[in-house]
Each structure stands twice: as C-alpha cells, then as structure tokens.
Amino acid sequence: MSQTEPNQATTISTAGEPMIEAIGLSKFYGSFAAARDVSFAINKGEVAAFLGPNGAGKSTTMKLLTGYLAPSEGYAKVAGYNMATDRLKGADRLGYLPENGPLYPDMTPRSLLTFFGNLRGMGPTELDKRIEAVVKTCNLASVIGKPIGKLSKGYRQRVGMAQALLHNPDVLILDEPTAGLDPNQIREVRKMIRELGETKTILLSTHILQEVEAMCNRVVFINEGRLVFDGTPQELAFEHNNLDDRFHALTVAS
Ligand SMILES: Nc1ncnc2c1ncn2[C@@H]1O[C@H](COP(=O)(O)OP(=O)(O)OP(=O)(O)O)[C@@H](O)[C@H]1O
Numbered sequence: 001m002s003q004t005e006p007n008q009a010t011t012i013s014t015a016g017e018p019m020i021e022a023i024g025l026s027k028f029y030g031s032f033a034a035a036r037d038v039s040f041a042i043n044k045g046e047v048a049a050f051l052g053p054n055g056a057g058k059s060t061t062m063k064l065l066t067g068y069l070a071p072s073e074g075y076a077k078v079a080g081y082n083m084a085t086d087r088l089k090g091a092d093r094l095g096y097l098p099e100n101g102p103l104y105p106d107m108t109p110r111s112l113l114t115f116f117g118n119l120r121g122m123g124p125t126e127l128d129k130r131i132e133a134v135v136k137t138c139n140l141a142s143v144i145g146k147p148i149g150k151l152s153k154g155y156r157q158r159v160g161m162a163q164a165l166l167h168n169p170d171v172l173i174l175d176e177p178t179a180g181l182d183p184n185q186i187r188e189v190r191k192m193i194r195e196l197g198e199t200k201t202i203l204l205s206t207h208i209l210q211e212v213e214a215m216c217n218r219v220v221f222i223n224e225g226r227l228v229f230d231g232t233p234q235e236l237a238f239e240h241n242n243l244d245d246r247f248h249a250l251t252v253a254s
Helices: 058-066 087-093 109-119 124-137 153-165 183-196 209-215 233-238 243-251
Strands: 018-029 032-043 047-051 073-078 094-097 171-174 201-206 218-223 226-231
Touching: 018 058, 018 171, 018 201, 032 058, 032 073, 032 201, 032 218, 047 058, 047 209, 058 073, 058 094, 058 171, 058 201, 073 087, 087 094, 094 153, 109 124, 109 153, 124 153, 153 171, 153 183, 183 201, 183 209, 201 209, 209 233, 209 243, 218 233, 218 243, 226 233, 233 243
Parallel strands: 032 226, 047 201, 047 218, 094 171, 171 201
Antiparallel strands: 018 032, 018 073, 218 226
16 A cells, blocks of 8 residues: 655545445455455445345445454545444444344344444433434334334335444445345335435445436446446446446456
8 A cells, every 4th residue: 555645645635535445355265265356446426336136246245344353454444434443433433234134033123222322322311312313214113113124125125224323433334235126125225325325425235327327426336246337327338328238247257
C-alpha cells in the first residue's frame, strides 16, 4: 500500500473516503475457492450493488467483510478498521443484514432488539429511543410483540433491518434485502434503502437488475468467486446498452 502523497497530506476531506474495503480476499473450502483475490473499495456515500449469479460468492464475501467468516487470504476493512484485528470497532460502525434474516423464532421483535441493544452496551434510555426509531423506520409497530417465527417473510426481513439499524451505524451490508418479498414489500424496502442511502454507505447483494437501477450508484460484480466488474450502472450497461445483456456476457463463458 502506498503512503499518503505528500502534496495531499494537508487536504482534509471525507468525500471518497473508503468505508467498505475488500483487500485480496479469498475463501477456500478445501480446494474450492468461494471467493478468490477479491479487492474493491466502497466509498462514503455510495450505495453499491453486489451483483452476481447464484453461487457467485456474494454471501461469502459479505461474511468476510463483516468479520463473520475468517478469510483464507487477504483482509477486510469497515470504516477504516481491519475486521481481523479491530472487529469490535468496525462492528460499531456496521449494520449487517444476513442472508436469511434473524434466526430467533421464539423472540419478539422487541425482545430481540432489547437483547442486541444490551449486547452493544446501550443504556435503557438510549435503547428505548433507538427501538422507537427503528420500529418507525421499518414499520414494525403492529408486530412488535409477536414471535418472530410467526411473522411473514416480509416482516421477518424488516426485523432483520431493524436489528441492523439499531445502533445507527453509518455503514450497511445487506445480503439480498428484497429476497422472497412480494412486489409491494419490495417497493417499501427499496424506498427505505434509498432513504438510508442519503446518509449511509451501503453494499447490498442482489441478482435483480432493476434493483441496481432503482437504488445504486455503483456496481461490484463477481462471478465464480472473482471480481469481473467494478464501476457505475451506466458503465456496466454501456457496451450492451442494457444490464440484462451485460449480466449474461459476464457470467456465461463464451
Ligand atoms: N461452508 C461452505 N462449505 C463449502 N462450500 C460453500 C460453503 N459456503 C458456501 N459454499 C459454496 O461457495 C459458493 C459461493 O456461495 P455463496 O453463498 O457465497 O454464493 P452467493 O453468490 O451468495 O449465492 P446466492 O445468490 O445463491 O445466495 C457456492 O458454490 C457455495 O456452494
């Protein structure tokens, strides 16, 4: 890594500051590479789509970025913190929606949020305030006291979002936030993400191309564990005039 250029040292600017960084990340299961030498940086204020077909390695890479999985090679940084050596500091700044949402069917949204707020060391006043805020953002008031296992997929996804947002992180990693939702729920979640994107840096995985156009100003694309594109949605579509054709070209061997 090069040091700061001497002529830039006096410039203080947060624009373009990298908030989510993959640095040569690889994950091997035996000889199979679920992620192979993946490097990219999502900068402050960007809403980035993490695109790729089924099995491309999106969830694996997200788990490596969040520190849930240890990389075989390389390292991840969140808000400048190395997730191998400074995971707790990075986690303070990070909200993560895992692939299948929260897995505590017997808890209610309120007890789950209270549990995670306590784990994060929030005091009762702060916790009450934050629960009220995320219940409003994620529209959970009507189910706050019902067991999570009895909620619809859409509500469970919202509980997962509420958990990710509870400590008001400025960085979000969302694994397929609209998977399994009906069209109305998809609209709501996309609207929520667009609003969150006004103040937060977001990386969200998807294989739905409309999602990219609806929400994102950056695209990172992986196929078979390798980075195959990093740029804007316009650049991704450019050669083929549309995202569908480019997705096909990047994922199907010619
Ligand atoms: N624990 C594991 N052991 C062995 N192989 C694994 C393990 N976890 C994931 N894989 C494999 O790694 C590859 C990438 O999986 P991953 O879940 O990261 O893909 P993805 O892009 O998120 O897929 P999808 O869009 O279907 O969720 C797949 O071939 C998967 O079978």
